[in-house]
Amino acid sequence: MSKKKPLVVVTRKLPAVVETRMRELFDAQLNIDDKPLSHAALVEAMKTADVLVPTITDKIDAALIAQAGEQLRLIANFGNGVDNIDVASAVQRGITVTNTPGVLTDDTADMTIALILAVARRIAEGARVIPDDDWAGWSPTWMLGRRITGKRLGIVGMGRIGQALAKRAAAFGLSIHYHNRRRVDPRIEEKLEATYWDSLDQMLARMDIVSVNCPHTPATYHLLSARRLKLMKPEAILVNTARGEIVDETALARMLEAGELAGAGLDVFEQQPAINPRLLKLARQHKVVVLPHLGSATHEGRADMGEKVIVNIKTFMDGHKPPDRVLPSML
16 A cells, blocks of 8 residues: 655745656645735645645744644745744744755855846946937946956855855955854865955955845844944945845935945845835935845756755655754754
8 A cells, every 4th residue: 555645735836847746746735826825824734734845935933833733744945044934933843844955055146246246337227228218329437337356245144155156256356255153164265265254343344345145043133234334335335135134224225325335236125025115216216226036046946946845855754854954053
């Protein structure tokens, strides 16, 4: 007699190749319409599923976890960051949590470079000129941006993505600096020709470009606070492809409005999909480049994420520890 397949509830529409494989391996309940599940639907999923596959749009908090059925033993997050899940509450209930690390690294690092160039060289602004029939022809002093070669890049968070960004930035002739809660291996530091700052304040005051690449945890909420943003040079630019909650958006908007920062490139926001109205106004004035969380949005990246989720589920259901298990001590 064949073993009963686990009920796997998937909260959002995933790439077809991933969904097809899930249907082959599991009793997978898919979200064909790709509409975020309501709170009531999430509660029902927690009560009935053996495995839940949520995304960043699903808030799996302690109250929701408390309503989980006894059969729910795995939350296999479709995403690297797990700030949408109360991992401690899940573990306390005997529920394992996994994520999809590593497969988003290159895509997010690429997008960070794209935002640096978009802000420094006014690419988003320039891309509108011809479609808007607003180009009178070339001029020596028109639409001048800033050269990035020879500038200093300060990376906040030197994990996988931070290191991938450093490699790319070096190719553009940027000088690499970083702040991390722990200094990286000296061999990595030497290979990247990176300068370590144990003081984030000291680093921010000296950088031409600052990139946020650390995870969102209680300790990093508003890590770039109003006070710290004020330390940055007026000609500096800020890029965030990590999590919106790490930057005090209101303080950032205030500084951009006052001309106290040269610009910003944002792929993530504190209350997304809602965007701070002040940031929207600044975007229309070409003082900030805003993207709808495209950092990891590649066909290859999404397929790799799905493969990670499947491996984690299959490994867990076979009675082994999944390779991408997340523990509270890791956060």
